[in-house]
Amino acid sequence: MKQVNKFYKDPKWIAKRSRILKRDEYRCKECLRYGRSVAAATVHHVIPLDQRPDLKLNSDNLISLCNKCHDKMHDRTNNQLTKSGEDWVVRINRHK
Ligand SMILES: [Zn+2]
Numbered sequence: 001m002k003q004v005n006k007f008y009k010d011p012k013w014i015a016k017r018s019r020i021l022k023r024d025e026y027r028c029k030e031c032l033r034y035g036r037s038v039a040a041a042t043v044h045h046v047i048p049l050d051q052r053p054d055l056k057l058n059s060d061n062l063i064s065l066c067n068k069c070h071d072k073m074h075d076r077t078n079n080q081l082t083k084s085g086e087d088w089v090v091r092i093n094r095h096k
Helices: 002-007 011-023 029-033 067-073 083-094
Strands: 042-045 062-065
Touching (some): 011 042, 029 062, 029 067, 042 067, 062 067
16 A cells, blocks of 8 residues: 555656546546536546556556546445446457
8 A cells, every 4th residue: 555655646647647637638537428527536547556557657547537436436345446447447448
């Protein structure tokens, strides 16, 4: 966990994060699927950082989300992806 927290302070991440938000036009990608235009608050690692640290700065693995949708992607009780989170893994793999 300590390594992860350190990563979020990495200037490379901060720069990448703002590029992803810009790419996604500062809109939540999950809300957009339902036709809702909601301001993004965070950038989500589709394949979690601890599973694929090599993809931590890979644009294909990053999506902008609002806080509500981001909470929907992670099951905080066991630190695993939820069904919604897994759906995004399938979705990004399909585009390759
Ligand atoms: Zn959302």
